Amino acid sequence: MASIIRSALRASRAQSLTAAALVPKVPQAAFRPLAPAFQQVTFRRAFSDVRYAPTHEWFKTEGGSATLGISDFAQGQLGEVVYVELPEVGTSFTAKDTVCTLESVKAVGEVYAPVDCEVTEVNEKLNDEPALVNSSPEEDGWLIKVKFTGDASSLMDKAAYEKHLEAEKKEE
Numbered sequence: 001m002a003s004i005i006r007s008a009l010r011a012s013r014a015q016s017l018t019a020a021a022l023v024p025k026v027p028q029a030a031f032r033p034l035a036p037a038f039q040q041v042t043f044r045r046a047f048s049d050v051r052y053a054p055t056h057e058w059f060k061t062e063g064g065s066a067t068l069g070i071s072d073f074a075q076g077q078l079g080e081v082v083y084v085e086l087p088e089v090g091t092s093f094t095a096k097d098t099v100c101t102l103e104s105v106k107a108v109g110e111v112y113a114p115v116d117c118e119v120t121e122v123n124e125k126l127n128d129e130p131a132l133v134n135s136s137p138e139e140d141g142w143l144i145k146v147k148f149t150g151d152a153s154s155l156m157d158k159a160a161y162e163k164h165l166e167a168e169k170k171e172e
Contacts, residue, residue: 115150
């Protein structure tokens with residue numbers, strides 16, 4: 001009986017040694033914590049300025065031209081956009097004119113010119129994918145690009161716009 005127990009112990013020791021031999025040895029350097037990716041980001045100065053109108057349009061200026069769209073708040077209030085009526089290239093608007101309309105499942109919204117401007121380009125993608133206004137309102141869902149002659153200094157920066165939103169929510 002004792003010889004059977006000794007044989008079983010030897011077999012179990014051999015198995016543990018065999019299992020240990022199968023586990024690869026990893027050098028300690030592999031467990032060195034990696035530097036977070038954000039530490040490797042280099043910052044560059046952006047030469048554009050995003051401003052907001054009280055009617056929830058954003059206006060990203062780059063020299064004498066700009067890109068116009070609606071804010072994330074506005075698209076949330078409007079609901080799922082199903083149709084966008086864009087102006088023709090070359091059309092001129094004065095400040096507060098209706099530039100285009102956005103039809104959603106809830107309502108029809110108007111987008112206003114924040115300054116005097118002339119349309120130089122329209123976002124043709126919106127003809128096939130109007131929901132881009134919802135999924136990416138301040139990037140891919142831009143509406144038009146313009147040359148502007150009006151003064152954009154009266155528009156709000158991001159911090160002032162967020163305060164404006166808070167004030168509007170309190171009024172509701």
